Amino acid sequence: MRVGDSIYLDHQATTPIDPQVKLEMDPYLYDVFGNPHSSEHSFGWYASKAIDKARAGVAGLIGADPDEIIFTSGATESNNLALFGLMEFFNSARRRKLIVSQIEHKSIINIAKKLSNEYNVDCFYVKCDKYGLLDGEDIGQSLKDNSAAILSISSVNNEIGTIQNLIEITRLAKSHGTLVHVDASQAPCAIDIDVVKMDVDMLSLSSHKIYGPKGIGALYVRRDVQKLMKPMIIGGGQEHGLRGGTLPTHQCVGFGAAANVLKAHIASGERERLRKLKALFLAELSRAGINYSVNGPPENQRHPGNLNLCFHGCIAQDLLMATQPHVAASSGSACNSGVFEPSYVLKAIGLTEEDARASIRYSVGRYTTEKDVTCAVEYILRAYTSLNG
Template identity: 40%
Template sequence: MGPLYLDYQATTPCDPAVMAAMMPWFAESFGNPHSADHVLGRRAHDAVEAARDAVAALLGADSREVVFTSGATEANNIAIKGAVRFLAARGDARRRVVTVATEHKCVLESVRDLADEGFEPVILPVGADGRLDPGTLRDALAVPTLLVSIMAANNETGVLHDLAALAPIVRAAGALLHSDVAQAAGKIALDVRAMDLDLASVSAHKLYGPKGVGALYVRRRPRVRLAPLFSGGGQERGLRSGTLPAPLLVGFGEACRLARALRLEEGRRLAALRDRFLARLVAAEPGVTVNGSMAHRLPSNLNLRFADVRALDVIAHAPELCLSTGSACSSAELAPSYVLTAMGLDAAQAARSLRLAVGRYTSPADMDRAAAILCRAVADARAAGSGAAAHATHDDTARTETCRI
């Protein structure tokens, strides 16, 4: 049997329908979508605009509010830096920019980078459930604020922020509201207008589309204005210059169309798979704990903490499973997950935690197999740890006896 992929929050495979939609645009209809003087260029342009319509429909936006980017990281940077720089350049005296301690690294670093330009970054704490308390946000916005960035769903824990309660607080304070919806798009219902968002970022590869493309929603009414991050030919309403990758955008559009059609049924199926897996795991390992709110979570995600074994040791004893200890962007770091420590876990507890996410191609048989493998891996890691501890104790005793001699 091959490996079991349970890291769908890191990335997703392209859906076969997405692959089929993209292929002709690489070699047959290869025109530049900005070349309006000939048929291949116009054909590519029309395909890109159809993709824009599909992304807008998934987000509940108008097509004219969708700006294509290379992914959510670029979209987050354009939204946060572009919005505050535009306002400051036009004499706005506010300097505070607010976000949350559990945000994706690209959001946290974008906000922190602005300190070098005279802005005031404010990073708000979350509770043990991983959610931002409305009172904490309200207190932070007592100081005039330019922009607030709060993700819809966390990339490590899958925890959902209560944007329905938080957005009115931001609106009452007169600040702009940006949300990174990359993990939420296609998994839960999204409507940027109903959510009262000014800006929202999404990435194709998180919803069975290709890597390398994403989008930024930019509200038109009332209009939100941004300063572009770099100069060029003025494509995408001057906000993101560069030739658009028509094949990838065609795939992005197809992925969004599929997500709209499949979301409800898929969400129910994935939640059932996840809950069945968790029940089997808890029955075999009563000490396992779910990090973050279970009631307010993506239907596909679990972030698990074991009682007495490190997650890296468990993963090492389960080579058949594709799992991670945190976000893909931070997996090379030796430091404990900043998301989990922000939720109150100490370094040892964070080190005993791993992320698991099921997806479109996960079957009940896969999850039964995964539960058996993971239970075995935990037992093996525990036994190996006990053996290592016993060996270390023996060595320490031997050294002590040597010293006495």
């Protein structure tokens, strides 16, 4: 995808809004502007009906029922509601353990830290192998004493694209009476989701990862689990009393539309097209003689749009800057006071600090073309040659 002189290859950070999604959102920015919670006039009725349709679209994407979808501001809020919303369950069930992995998104890692430091929750961090796949024996060990209230994992990793074996992990957790929360922000573009078959209790989603608008997400919560939860945002009792506040009709409509559009694109072979673009990307890098290696899992266990590459002999930040403004990608590094720290995910799968600092995530998407890929590699080659010249 090109925007001016720039090629966008950072689709796991965010995706552009699909034109069909924008078309469906437009009327709700202007004509149908009523408060969806105003039940005494037609303006509110039309808005409420639109949200019902959107909720059904999101539910249909994951095999849920519409009344199990709680709209939020995004996956980060969904993750917070899933874990903090069950604080009373931690206490009443006398289960004080939360199980997460070492390679979770920061929103989960930082929630776990807060629960541990301020609420006396025992947090267990599951190890992973060099591909980012979670260690089954480690999960089993963490569950052994039956003290775990919740196991929370990402179904698809945001940096290296690892697809976890959710059904196997969930089965193991359920055998010990542990609830399962899944951060599925990256999952819909990568895998088919069925919350019933996967037997998950809660699942977080993000609209802007599936070509919908930013500022809207959802938490799937199984009906019986909803009874255990307490709201984090207190308001007028919206969303079954679990998330107060007036719903943004246009954003909900956009999320629902994006879910429906995504299903159509998946059916037409979008994932396979992304895999072919990645294969072309790697072939072009090899043809150019660039010294690189691929971080993370093999293709059959990886997000179809994800490539995480180590450019040996380079520093990722230097290479990214040298390709600006022509190629948009990301390093996964965190910047604190101007000091760039290598990705904790890459270090967890065994990369040295030097290789982690040399790694960049490229992610192709719905509007990426073969020409975009070949041109991007040309820009990368120029920058790589310049930095190693």
